[in-house]
Amino acid sequence: MLNDTIAAVSTSMIASGAISIIRLSGEKTFDILDKLFVSKAKEYEGYHIYYGFITDPEDGSKVDEVLVNVFKAPHSYTGEDMVEINCHGGLFITRRILGLCLEAGARQAINGEFTKRAFLNGKMDLTQAEAVNDLIRADNKDNAKLAVNSLSGNVKKMLDPLMDEVMQIIANIEVNIDYPEYDDVGIITTEEIRPLVDDWLQRCSHVLSVAESSMIIKEGVKTVIVGKPNVGKSSLLNALLSENKAIVTDIAGTTRDLVEGDVRLKNVTLHLIDTAGIHDTANKIEKIGIEKSRQALSEAQLVIVVLDGSSEPDEEDKQLLKDTENTNRIIVYNKQDLVSDELPLGISASEGNIDNLIDKINEMFEKDQVALVQPTLTNERQISLMKEARNSMLVVKKSLDDGIPLDLVNEDLQNAYRCLKEIIGEYHREDLLDGIFSRFCVGK
Ligand SMILES: Nc1nc2c(ncn2[C@@H]2O[C@H](COP(=O)(O)OP(=O)(O)OP(=O)(O)O)[C@@H](O)[C@H]2O)c(=O)[nH]1
Numbered sequence: 492m493l494n495d496t497i498a499a500v501s502t503s504m505i506a507s508g509a510i511s512i513i514r515l516s517g518e519k520t521f522d523i524l525d526k527l528f529v530s531k532a533k534e535y536e537g538y539h540i541y542y543g544f545i546t547d548p549e550d551g552s553k554v555d556e557v558l559v560n561v562f563k564a565p566h567s568y569t570g571e572d573m574v575e576i577n578c579h580g581g582l583f584i585t586r587r588i589l590g591l592c593l594e595a596g597a598r599q600a601i602n603g604e605f606t607k608r609a610f611l612n613g614k615m616d617l618t619q620a621e622a623v624n625d626l627i628r629a630d631n632k633d634n635a636k637l638a639v640n641s642l643s644g645n646v647k648k649m650l651d652p653l654m655d656e657v658m659q660i661i662a663n664i665e666v667n668i669d670y671p672e673y674d675d676v677g678i679i680t681t682e683e684i685r686p687l688v689d690d691w692l693q694r695c696s697h698v699l700s701v702a703e704s705s706m707i708i709k710e711g712v713k714t715v716i717v718g719k720p721n722v723g724k725s726s727l728l729n730a731l732l733s734e735n736k737a738i739v740t741d742i743a744g745t746t747r748d749l750v751e752g753d754v755r756l757k758n759v760t761l762h763l764i765d766t767a768g769i770h771d772t773a774n775k776i777e778k779i780g781i782e783k784s785r786q787a788l789s790e791a792q793l794v795i796v797v798l799d800g801s802s803e804p805d806e807e808d809k810q811l812l813k814d815t816e817n818t819n820r821i822i823v824y825n826k827q828d829l830v831s832d833e834l835p836l837g838i839s840a841s842e843g844n845i846d847n848l849i850d851k852i853n854e855m856f857e858k859d860q861v862a863l864v865q866p867t868l869t870n871e872r873q874i875s876l877m878k879e880a881r882n883s884m885l886v887v888k889k890s891l892d893d894g895i896p897l898d899l900v901n902e903d904l905q906n907a908y909r910c911l912k913e914i915i916g917e918y919h920r921e922d923l924l925d926g927i928f929s930r931f932c933v934g935k
């Protein structure tokens with residue numbers, strides 16, 4: 492449905508503001524505008540702003556004094572004829588003007604439809620379209636930076652060489668199959684293709700590793716605070732959140748349910764979960780709480796193991812250290828204020844002395860800042876396609892190792908190529924054919 496004309500309010504409709512913007516895009520944009528907008532302009536030029544009044548076509552009465560930004564196809568966000576009506580930002584007046592646009596022949600746009608049109612009309616690739624949404628939703632500096640980096644088409648630029656390389660291998664193989672009589676093509680042997688595949692896989696690993704960092708920046712890290720009862724887990728949660736969120740008492744077994752909160756540190760956002768103290772107990776409620784603690788622990792991306800630094804570790808502490816051995820963990824010794832010796836990563840949660848722990852966490856995630864300074868994939872869709880491409884190339888590698896004839900690895904190569912194309916939202920078999928013949932001078 493690219494030929495109808497869509498309209499929507501592009502500014503927030505939660506509360507009234509100084510200005511609202513109503514957008515129109517599509518073939519009938521200027522017909523609709525003509526019905527509603529009275530100005531001195533005889534005709535509209537792209538990249539110009541026009542002053543005038545929105546009027547009710549029924550009786551010609553003035554509705555609002557407005558400025559209209561005009562964009563002519565293809566030089567607009569969507570690639571279509573577009574206008575943006577800047578009206579006064581009252582909720583009533585905004586809805587009224589949108590209503591008039593709809594009555595005059597526009598259709599209410601659905602979520603993301605302007606950007607979808609921009610993509611379909613070739614104004615941006617799919618990763619750029621995704622970045623538009625990410626930028627709008629970004630709630631901190633790093634997320635905004637990730638999005639703005641992708642907005643400029645960096646992902647495509649990063650993937651282009653990887654696509655070219657796969658194409659090169661496919662082209663070599665196909666030419667060997669289709670034109671075995673051409674001497675100048677050269678016989679492509681497995682030995683020549685193998686280093687190309689290895690190089691590709693290495694670059695793919697790098698892309699996926701930076702992507703992992705970008706996901707950490709974007710999604711934050713599920714962090715679980717564990718320890719036996721009374722070591723100060725809830726006190727630590729409160730200190731990290733700078734808020735008295737969890738109940739703290741000197742009664743062992745205070746926390747039963749999971750208590751959650753988010754904190755943004757310099758290099759990472761933590762989704763914190765305070766848990767019930769893990770130990771042997773006959774108490775029915777506590778048992779359920781401990782079960783939840785174990786569940787949270789199994790899903791954690793970061794585990795903060797809290798030990799009571801004012802007493803020697805006992806069997807329960809040792810068991811917990813064993814249980815968390817293979818997790819991404821930080822061990823902290825709480826209640827530093829009660830002992831004179833400096834503890835390894837000693838903190839005092841109840842006093843709010845936890846700076847060394849915060850430094851340690853920031854240090855752990857510092858490497859992920861790499862995703863802010865180079866092009867990266869930024870969502871699960873992109874990453875899972877990249878992984879699929881990698882899996883196909885791993886099959887190619889294995890086939891080469893097993894001595895499987897080259898024409899049989901073609902399908903996996905093409906799948907890898909298709910996955911990369913799909914990341915940026917373009918996949919056409921014709922591309923592949925064009926690519927083959929543009930690279931080789933067959934018949935020369
Ligand atoms: N001296 C001292 N006491 C602390 C510190 N942190 C916590 N406490 C005390 O230790 C007791 C237990 O604290 P909580 O934070 O409730 O401990 P918890 O690990 O959440 O305990 P459960 O929820 O029962 O598993 C309370 O009396 C706190 O005031 C600390 O850094 N220094």
Ligand SMILES: [Mg+2]
Nearest residue numbers: 724725745746
């Ligand atoms: Mg607690």
